[in-house]
Amino acid sequence: MLKAEKLSYSYGTSFQLKSLNLKLSPGKICGIIGHSGSGKSTLLHLLAGLKEPEAGKILLQGEAILTPSKKLVPGHPQIKLVTQQNSLFPNISIKENIAYELRYYEKAYQDSRVRILAKQLNLKALLDKLPRELSGGEIQRVMIARALADEPLVLLLDEPMANLDRLHKKDVMLSLKKVVEEENIACAMVTHDILDAFGMADELLIFQKGKIIQRGTSEDIYFHPRTKYVAELMGEIFTMDDKAYFRSEDVIFNKEGVYRGKVLNNVFQGSYYEVLMEDENGRRFAGKSRDKKEGEVSFSLSSFIYFD
Numbered sequence: 001m002l003k004a005e006k007l008s009y010s011y012g013t014s015f016q017l018k019s020l021n022l023k024l025s026p027g028k029i030c031g032i033i034g035h036s037g038s039g040k041s042t043l044l045h046l047l048a049g050l051k052e053p054e055a056g057k058i059l060l061q062g063e064a065i066l067t068p069s070k071k072l073v074p075g076h077p078q079i080k081l082v083t084q085q086n087s088l089f090p091n092i093s094i095k096e097n098i099a100y101e102l103r104y105y106e107k108a109y110q111d112s113r114v115r116i117l118a119k120q121l122n123l124k125a126l127l128d129k130l131p132r133e134l135s136g137g138e139i140q141r142v143m144i145a146r147a148l149a150d151e152p153l154v155l156l157l158d159e160p161m162a163n164l165d166r167l168h169k170k171d172v173m174l175s176l177k178k179v180v181e182e183e184n185i186a187c188a189m190v191t192h193d194i195l196d197a198f199g200m201a202d203e204l205l206i207f208q209k210g211k212i213i214q215r216g217t218s219e220d221i222y223f224h225p226r227t228k229y230v231a232e233l234m235g236e237i238f239t240m241d242d243k244a245y246f247r248s249e250d251v252i253f254n255k256e257g258v259y260r261g262k263v264l265n266n267v268f269q270g271s272y273y274e275v276l277m278e279d280e281n282g283r284r285f286a287g288k289s290r291d292k293k294e295g296e297v298s299f300s301l302s303s304f305i306y307f308d
């Protein structure tokens, strides 16, 4: 659906996005993960046709999209970018905000489309309110609904769920995934929360300094990270010898275990305790346990991660 070929962009000498290739497929969500400043937002702005690439092109259904220098108003009507910024009209209702995107259509179609979106994104109770009467998370859902109103081919989301608590997140995640599938939209989503990416993305792209350094399914990347940077983005890793790394869930407490640790703390996590430990060299690591641990403990490790 959307394809970027050899895309390049830079901010002077301080940041470069170099010869990047990317494909977004209909009905699929591509999660974009990377440290702050790695270029994720810049990429979304390029894909949305809002920044002028220095080289390369962006193809929508095989046709090159017009870049800002070739357009009066930058952007493409069928590629929608939703950021964290609230860009709703403040003095009209939520319903009118969404319907505004459909202003060239008949009223009956506007109404039915708003009704469908309100159902998909759980907005029914908010339709007659003004934006200032909504919470941050509710605004975010409305912004997504508004972006979807005119049935775009591509939806680009820059941290769409940053303002939502866990419970609401799950709700929005499920509805968003369903809409993307039902309406066959190609979607890319930048997020800082790896669990959001795991929960939603069909494919993950890992970004480092303007480059995609690994791509694959969540499971693929979680279990086979190519570098330490990638592994750490997926969750905390530990090592006792700087060669073999492990995660807290790999720690299996048992008396026969060949590894030893001194328990420093038990952090209650609800369904388990995170047991913080250190070895005789003062290296810190953690395990997971249903019960609290104390003093000297032994454990084995169920698997290791190695880097090339």
Ligand SMILES: Nc1ncnc2c1ncn2[C@@H]1O[C@H](COP(=O)(O)OP(=O)(O)OP(=O)(O)O)[C@@H](O)[C@H]1O
Residues within 6 Å of the ligand: 011, 014, 015, 034, 035, 036, 037, 038, 039, 040, 041, 042, 043
């Ligand atoms: N207008 C600009 N002028 C100069 N440098 C910029 C500009 N916008 C961004 N940068 C720099 O380019 C790099 C990439 O920025 P970008 O916003 O794309 O990163 P990001 O991965 O989205 O970060 P975050 O996760 O913090 O939003 C950063 O080092 C940033 O400081």
